[in-house]
Amino acid sequence: MNEAEFLASYDPRAYPPVAVTVDVVAFTIRQDALTVLLVRRAGPPSEGMWALPGGFVREWEDLSTAAARELAEETGVATANRRLHLEQLGTYGAPDRDPRMRVVSVAYLAFAPDLPDPVSGSDARVAAWTPVGEVDRLAFDHGTILADGLDRARSKLEYTPLATTFVGEEFTIAELRAVYETVWDEQLHAGNFHRKVLSVPGFVESTGAVTERGGSRGGPRAKLYRAGDARLLHPALLMPSKEETVR
Amino acid sequence: MNEAEFLASYDPRAYPPVAVTVDVVAFTIRQDALTVLLVRRAGPPSEGMWALPGGFVREWEDLSTAAARELAEETGVATANRRLHLEQLGTYGAPDRDPRMRVVSVAYLAFAPDLPDPVSGSDARVAAWTPVGEVDRLAFDHGTILADGLDRARSKLEYTPLATTFVGEEFTIAELRAVYETVWDEQLHAGNFHRKVLSVPGFVESTGAVTERGGSRGGPRAKLYRAGDARLLHPALLMPSKEETVR
DNA sequence: ACAATAGTGTCTATTAGACAATATGCG
DNA sequence: CGCATATTGTCTAATAGACACTATTGT
Numbered sequence: 042m043n044e045a046e047f048l049a050s051y052d053p054r055a056y057p058p059v060a061v062t063v064d065v066v067a068f069t070i071r072q073d074a075l076t077v078l079l080v081r082r083a084g085p086p087s088e089g090m091w092a093l094p095g096g097f098v099r100e101w102e103d104l105s106t107a108a109a110r111e112l113a114e115e116t117g118v119a120t121a122n123r124r125l126h127l128e129q130l131g132t133y134g135a136p137d138r139d140p141r142m143r144v145v146s147v148a149y150l151a152f153a154p155d156l157p158d159p160v161s162g163s164d165a166r167v168a169a170w171t172p173v174g175e176v177d178r179l180a181f182d183h184g185t186i187l188a189d190g191l192d193r194a195r196s197k198l199e200y201t202p203l204a205t206t207f208v209g210e211e212f213t214i215a216e217l218r219a220v221y222e223t224v225w226d227e228q229l230h231a232g233n234f235h236r237k238v239l240s241v242p243g244f245v246e247s248t249g250a251v252t253e254r255g256g257s258r259g260g261p262r263a264k265l266y267r268a269g270d271a272r273l274l275h276p277a278l279l280m281p282s283k284e285e286t287v288r
Numbered sequence: 289m290n291e292a293e294f295l296a297s298y299d300p301r302a303y304p305p306v307a308v309t310v311d312v313v314a315f316t317i318r319q320d321a322l323t324v325l326l327v328r329r330a331g332p333p334s335e336g337m338w339a340l341p342g343g344f345v346r347e348w349e350d351l352s353t354a355a356a357r358e359l360a361e362e363t364g365v366a367t368a369n370r371r372l373h374l375e376q377l378g379t380y381g382a383p384d385r386d387p388r389m390r391v392v393s394v395a396y397l398a399f400a401p402d403l404p405d406p407v408s409g410s411d412a413r414v415a416a417w418t419p420v421g422e423v424d425r426l427a428f429d430h431g432t433i434l435a436d437g438l439d440r441a442r443s444k445l446e447y448t449p450l451a452t453t454f455v456g457e458e459f460t461i462a463e464l465r466a467v468y469e470t471v472w473d474e475q476l477h478a479g480n481f482h483r484k485v486l487s488v489p490g491f492v493e494s495t496g497a498v499t500e501r502g503g504s505r506g507g508p509r510a511k512l513y514r515a516g517d518a519r520l521l522h523p524a525l526l527m528p529s530k531e532e533t534v535r
Numbered sequence: 536a537c538a539a540t541a542g543t544g545t546c547t548a549t550t551a552g553a554c555a556a557t558a559t560g561c562g
Numbered sequence: 563c564g565c566a567t568a569t570t571g572t573c574t575a576a577t578a579g580a581c582a583c584t585a586t587t588g589t
Contacts, residue, residue: 057347061306061381061392100304100390104381132379132394134308134351143347145308145392147379215568233552235569240550254561260567261559276550462541480579482542487577501588507540508586523577 059143063108064095064183066130066190067116067151068224070207074172075223077187078115078159079179081167086140087180093187094168095146105129108149115159115168126152126206130190138182148186150193152206198224200277202244205268211248213263214238225280237278243271306390310354311342311430313377313437314363314398315471317454321419322470324434325362325406326426328414333387334427340434341415342393352376355396362406362415373399373453377437385429395433397440399453445471447524449491452515458495460510461485462503472527484525490518 067078079091094115098107109127112118118125127149134145159168173191178184197203204220205212218234221227238244245266252262314325326338341362345354356374359365365372374396381392406415420438425431444450451467452459465481468474485491492513499509 059306059308101383103383129378131376132351136348136350256567258566259561263568503540505539506588510541
């Protein structure tokens, strides 16, 4: 039997049925809070519970394409949005994680600057941005996925410039610091943070411009920066409270 | 329709057929070379080509269980082996990555101390440890998966104590240094490495014993250590040539 | 004796972080 | 004017890395 004959005689149905889905942990910052996109399940199982947006991977669709599509269906964010970061988070496939059948879910992590309010999906699901601190119980194992995504986001800020994907095209150092403080849930020293960011090659580059006005409560106009070309931060910006988590 | 009725009426066959497999990138160090476990494909597609060990996930099997099983089938390494590290690497699901059907593969990364020579699997596949530098073309997208696994391994040595999973229960600092030099493919300064390893809390702990004999070409007997309880290295051991890879 | 290696000491440049100082602009 | 904020300066402790030195052991 040559390879062509083998493929012709191959029966995909001989294997146990498995469904592959993508779920998206989409983070954005709204009103100084880290928020995640959740949808309320419109049908069984777990009808009415909050869950991560996601769905089945279509027949000729790549995994990352499916994740971008699911996110776009809920938010209207174009896949081509340059400021949208999408990366694979992990795959969850415990045999009993979905009561319907064997479902293996590939989770993706998305970062974006303040996104528009969600639009209702084609299947009339309700979607909402929810501060991560207020998230209660989620359907399936989505609580675990969200926790893993949060861990990933927190550590990615340390050694990659992904914080810039949470702010606009042009931003001030203070806005960037607010991203770190929000995601890490820690106060950072303004002066030291400022100098450190500027000392990392390729993290940010100056636009030459300054903000139109000073802060709402006074202060000088801040210089504006845009994201640089570094893909890794060296040296890294480490979380202050790291020693405790080491063991 | 309540949830029980919904599940009873649910037809898993309504979704496009997808197969889920696991593939394992298993690294060990043999004769001062980083080697990866490869199998020669016994049947189509890509008959005769080298590939990563792997196979279909069974019906009631967890993903990590499947990876451990596939590894055990090729090497005889018991899953319970305390010194075996297994972590999820990523999931590869391009629609055309397997000509038979839609196959989504969850890749796992395994580290272990010098493992025994592979045993022939139940399906009489040939398996062999191959130095990563000598790996030629692999079947499917396994070349990409191997490259990703290598990247992951190299950076994991920086901030986790995983190097200890490549050596025996008790080891010398020089043996640990050899792991770093092999995986990073860089010469490290013996004295500075020594001091730095000992300065990281929880990385290694002394056993109080020393080696039976000095080095084969002379030198004093080295103190023996075992892995400590740290799960993250702080401060990290950074690769010397990092600046170049930043952009 | 000789060479190789383990482990330690020393010095310098860099970095993290605490704290202070200055200048700007809103109310 | 008074206060909050942006930005820069200064100082200290910790760290990375280069280099040197001593002690030990196999050949």
